Amino acid sequence: MSIVPEPIAACLTAINQKSSSAFITPFTQDAILIDEGRTDKGRDAIQAWCEKALLSHNATIKIQQTITQQDRTIVKVIMDGDFVEDYGITEPFTLYFSFQIKDNKIHHLLITPWDSSRPSMKAVYLDRANANDPISTVKIAPRPQQDPPEGWVRVKIQAVGLNYHDIFTMKGHGMHPLTFPLILGCEGTGTLAEGTPVLLYPCMGSPDFKGDETLDRTRNVFSELTNGTLAEYVNVPERNIVVRPKELEVESAAVLGIAWLAAYRMLVTKSGLRAGQTMLVQGSSGGVSSALIQLGAAAGMRVLCTGRTAAKRELGLKLGAEKAFEAGQELPEKVDAAFDTSGEVTWEHSMNSVKTGGTIVTCGGHGGRTIPVDVSRVFVEQINIRGSYLGTLQEFRYLIDFVVAKSIKPHIGLVVSMDEAEVGFRKMLNGETAGKIVVRM
Missing domain, CATH: 3.90.180.10 (Medium-chain alcohol dehydrogenases, catalytic domain)
Structure with missing residues (x-):
């Protein structure tokens, strides 16, 4: 312990002494402790962490190495205790305690299972x-x-x-x-x-x-x-x-990489739509649905959309939709293509909304992945069902060019x-x- 600053030595010694009060003594009042994603701020919270994470699991440590960096002292330890039942951890295991000292007190402690001396x-x-x-x-x-x-x-x-x-x-x-x-x-x-x-x-x-x-x-x-x-x-x-x-x-x-690229491929590559034709977007506020509305309007389509609330429908109109309807509401006209990202909850409405010979393009199943399909309607009305996944690198480049050329935000x-x-x-x-x-x- 003599090779580390005194506050750090006191903190680590307290673990083997099973003393949370001794553990917390070297910390500043506003100290921060980060233990693999969980952040505790202040002495009381850090002391509670010590009692729950260390003392209640009968933790003990052996120091293996100390690394001094410009603003940190990193101590590699081997920890043992009773961690298997709660965490499934094979004991003993390696941890790195990375300390920052301020006015001879610990004001920051990061605990990781990886070497925190690395970038x-x-x-x-x-x-x-x-x-x-x-x-x-x-x-x-x-x-x-x-x-x-x-x-x-x-x-x-x-x-x-x-x-x-x-x-x-x-x-x-x-x-x-x-x-x-x-x-x-x-x-x-x-x-x-x-x-x-x-x-x-x-x-x-x-x-x-x-x-x-x-x-x-x-x-x-x-x-x-x-x-x-x-x-x-x-x-x-x-x-x-x-x-x-x-x-x-x-x-x-x-x-642009996920939702907007997915929407671009659905519209440009999969739907077969031409400027002036009518499209239905199921939804109006999600990533793909809002992108479809903006892209469809910019490409010269007549865009219809649905929304579960008045605010969502208003957003669809703001983004370029000609009309916005309540979810599941019968449309006053059939559309050339419907774009469905939700699956089970919207599928029947999509089927009922397309013209004979129309197309449904799907890219997701957030509302259920098992869809009801009357197969006789599919072949009698010649409805095209097209699956779509993301987009190619070339389509990504085309999307970027289109967004810039049309000044789409x-x-x-x-x-x-x-x-x-x-x-x-x-x-x-x-x-x-x-x-x-x-x-x-």
Whole structure:
């Protein structure tokens, strides 16, 4: 203990002494402790953490190494105790206690299972899934920076659009098995090391795949097989970097990768619509639905939309819809194409709303994944049902060009800081959206 500053020695000694009062004594009154995503502020909260996290589990430590950096002292310890039942942790295990001293008192302590002497970054991440209470899994704390693999580059993130995909990840649902801990976030914009502003094309896959990359069976987006974009830095394949046009604002650029790209592919590639034809957008305030309204109006379509509340319907009209209807309301005319992102709860209305020979384009199942289909109507009325997934890199470039050429400003309903990311997720989960939600770094 003599090789570490006295306040740190006193704090660590108190763990083996099983004394929460001795543990808290070296801390300042306004000290902060971060333990793998949970933040406790003030001496009382830190003492309660000590009693719950350490003393109640009969924790003991052995110091292995001390690392002194410019503003931190990092102590590597081996911890033992009774952690298996509550946390499923194999004992003993390694932890890193990273201390900051102010006026000979501890004013900041970060505890991690990874070497906190390495470069780190603030991130929004999960260490588990929870299908019943997904938001409870969100943690905001430092994570280690990873070196970019060959052919990848590091991007300093400026803003990230939130997507329902993040909610599915919190619930443990994904196209690929999820490995925790995992940083959230599927899209975003930022800068390269030399300062070049860029957008991130989110779809990755096999480098050997030829053709439409959305058909690659190994395709994945950020936060599936790789860490996501909700961090100060993210590693990105060089192929997925697109230079951001100067006309495109940061918040606007942040939302184009998932919802807006999905909407563009649905409208331009999948629907077969031409300017002047009529389209129905199921919804008016979600990311994809609001993008479809704006894109459809800019492309010269007659846009109809639905909304569960008067405020949502008003938003649809503001974004360019010709008319807005209550959810499930019979339309005064049949449409050439219906765009459905919710699945079971809206599918019958979509089927009833399209003309003979019309098209339904679907990209999601937030309201249920099992849809009722009268197959005789499908073949008798020759209704086309088209599935759509994200978009290709070329479509992403076309989307960016279209948004810039038409001076479209994607509707952003809410901008929050990284520390407020949970607020954005909760609004999305509760259906309280009014356009895209953006986390600004």
